[in-house]
Amino acid sequence: MLTTTKVETFRNLIGGDWSETQSGQTFLSINPANKEEIVGVFQASNEEDVRQAIDAASRAFPQWAATAPSKRATILNKAADILEQSADTLAEELTREEGKHVNDARNEVLRSAQTLRFYAVEGQSFTGETFPHDDPNMKVSTEREPLGVISVITPWNFPISIPARKIAPALITGNTVVFKPSSDTPLIAFRLVEALHNAGIPKGVINFVTGKSSDIGDLLVTHEAVKAVTFTGSTIAGEDIHSKSSFNTRTQMELGGKNPIIIMDDADLDLAATLTVNGAFSLSGQACTGTSRVIVLQNVKDAYINRLIEKTKNLKIGNGFEEGVKIGPVANHRQLKNILNYIDIGVKEGAKLVYGGNQITDGQYAKGYYVEPTIFTDVRPDMRIAQEEIFGPVVAVIEVSTYEEAMEVANGSDYGLSASIVTNSLHIASDFTKKIQAGTVKVNRTTTGNLMNAPFGGFKKSSTATFRESGRVGLEFFTQVKTVYVGY
Numbered sequence: 161m162l163t164t165t166k167v168e169t170f171r172n173l174i175g176g177d178w179s180e181t182q183s184g185q186t187f188l189s190i191n192p193a194n195k196e197e198i199v200g201v202f203q204a205s206n207e208e209d210v211r212q213a214i215d216a217a218s219r220a221f222p223q224w225a226a227t228a229p230s231k232r233a234t235i236l237n238k239a240a241d242i243l244e245q246s247a248d249t250l251a252e253e254l255t256r257e258e259g260k261h262v263n264d265a266r267n268e269v270l271r272s273a274q275t276l277r278f279y280a281v282e283g284q285s286f287t288g289e290t291f292p293h294d295d296p297n298m299k300v301s302t303e304r305e306p307l308g309v310i311s312v313i314t315p316w317n318f319p320i321s322i323p324a325r326k327i328a329p330a331l332i333t334g335n336t337v338v339f340k341p342s343s344d345t346p347l348i349a350f351r352l353v354e355a356l357h358n359a360g361i362p363k364g365v366i367n368f369v370t371g372k373s374s375d376i377g378d379l380l381v382t383h384e385a386v387k388a389v390t391f392t393g394s395t396i397a398g399e400d401i402h403s404k405s406s407f408n409t410r411t412q413m414e415l416g417g418k419n420p421i422i423i424m425d426d427a428d429l430d431l432a433a434t435l436t437v438n439g440a441f442s443l444s445g446q447a448c449t450g451t452s453r454v455i456v457l458q459n460v461k462d463a464y465i466n467r468l469i470e471k472t473k474n475l476k477i478g479n480g481f482e483e484g485v486k487i488g489p490v491a492n493h494r495q496l497k498n499i500l501n502y503i504d505i506g507v508k509e510g511a512k513l514v515y516g517g518n519q520i521t522d523g524q525y526a527k528g529y530y531v532e533p534t535i536f537t538d539v540r541p542d543m544r545i546a547q548e549e550i551f552g553p554v555v556a557v558i559e560v561s562t563y564e565e566a567m568e569v570a571n572g573s574d575y576g577l578s579a580s581i582v583t584n585s586l587h588i589a590s591d592f593t594k595k596i597q598a599g600t601v602k603v604n605r606t607t608t609g610n611l612m613n614a615p616f617g618g619f620k621k622s623s624t625a626t627f628r629e630s631g632r633v634g635l636e637f638f639t640q641v642k643t644v645y646v647g648y
């Protein structure tokens with residue numbers, strides 16, 4: 161039975177007004193740790209709502225593009241103040257909606273505020289170049305101009321930090337935005353938009369529509385006024401969006417991963433096991449950069465696996481509000497089914513299940529979507545559990561005889577988001593960083609985690625081969641270059 165007391169209804173933001181959908185329909189956001197608890201009621205928008213949001217963004221664009229960058233920055237900074245002041249409450253809401261531990265949720269809210277501040281500064285000095293040439297009476301330079309209306313489409317797993325790292329660079333460079341969050345995490349997305357609204361952003365500069373991608377996804381991508389789509393989510397959805405976009409709509413797709421960690425035979429095996437546990441099981445394995453393949457040298461395999469199992473046993477599983485919990489629920493029923501299905505596939509493929517493998521349903525766990533951290537060994541590189549993104553707390557251990565074989569296995573994937581190696585050899589480490597096909601490469605660190613001020617993106621099917629997100633280069637996607645020749 162669903163809890164129905166004191167449930168708030170949240171509206172779209174279109175042209176500066178909070179509005180209900182034309183469809184008259186709503187949907188519920190549910191707590192994955194307690195599926196009987198409704199976190200909020202949201203608008204199940206239709207294409208008419210999206211059309212109005214895009215029209216509002218189009219109308220607001222000329223004036224916002226002409227607004228001084230310092231004024232745009234002031235609004236981002238005020239919104240950051242609001243997020244920081246309400247970080248504790250927002251963290252609780254994020255945990256109730258998505259399931260990650262409240263400390264992680266708080267860090268995510270604070271990082272999002274920092275992202276707004278970072279782009280408030282970087283965006284003000286993001287500019288073109290001047291070019292030397294032979295004519296003494298001419299100046300040649302480039303200017304960076306905003307694109308226009310940007311569609312921002314985001315997933316549930318970093319439901320405020322991913323929107324922040326797209327929306328902040330879009331706004332500071334003078335674009336206007338239509339933002340559609342994941343239907344699993346609309347509340348924290350609403351809070352980000354609310355912060356910008358309360359910070360005084362002009363009407364229509366940021367618009368917010370919630371709803372199903374099957375109802376509104378196409379128009380967000382194909383409307384002729386949309387000049388760019390920045391998307392983070394699954395590779396299948398990214399390919400669909402990219403293929404539907406017109407040739408002069410920019411796309412930036414941050415997609416799935418199948419991230420390997422290589423354990424060399426000179427590695428500190430305690431460190432290797434800790435890095436694996438943190439990379440594979442934190443956030444219940446629901447990070448795009450999460451470790452999902454371990455490639456371990458044969459002669460240290462047993463010693464490493466023993467340590468990995470011991471450390472996994474110590475992980476506390478539970479509600480994200482409980483002290484010391486390392487593994488929360490997975491985000492929704494679809495996720496739960498998908499993860500359990502992959503565990504089944506792994507068993508049928510002949511991999512050896514050495515730890516976990518079950519849904520947890522006793523006591524308090526019965527109310528939520530909990531899966532045990534799961535370790536498979538004796539995995540062959542061509543098995544589905546070694547090739548397909550599972551996006552849950554499941555790790556596939558593949559044994560190899562040499563470093564060369566490890567590299568072949570690591571690169572033998574359609575994905576190329578993040579990769580790591582554990583070794584004490586500088587020679588191996590530097591060879592690895594050169595030859596690995598991944599956008600984020602780590603040595604003696606987890607595959608997860610990326611800095612706000614450094615570029616982020618993947619190779620192969622993990623990203624479109626276009627623009628990087630994050631850091632200063634994250635501004636490039638949102639501007640076009642005009643080359644100006646002035647004679648005098």
Ligand code: NAD
Binds near residue numbers: 343618
């Ligand atoms: P998803 O692809 O199902 O949905 C992401 C967003 O896109 C949602 O808002 C959804 O409603 C919308 N959407 C889905 N199909 C669409 C379509 N055809 N047209 C328009 N919009 C559409 O992904 P998810 O389940 O929310 O998130 C998990 C996935 O995101 C994983 O594959 C993970 O690897 C990936 N991810 C990647 C990164 C990265 O930076 N590379 C970061 C986080 C998550």
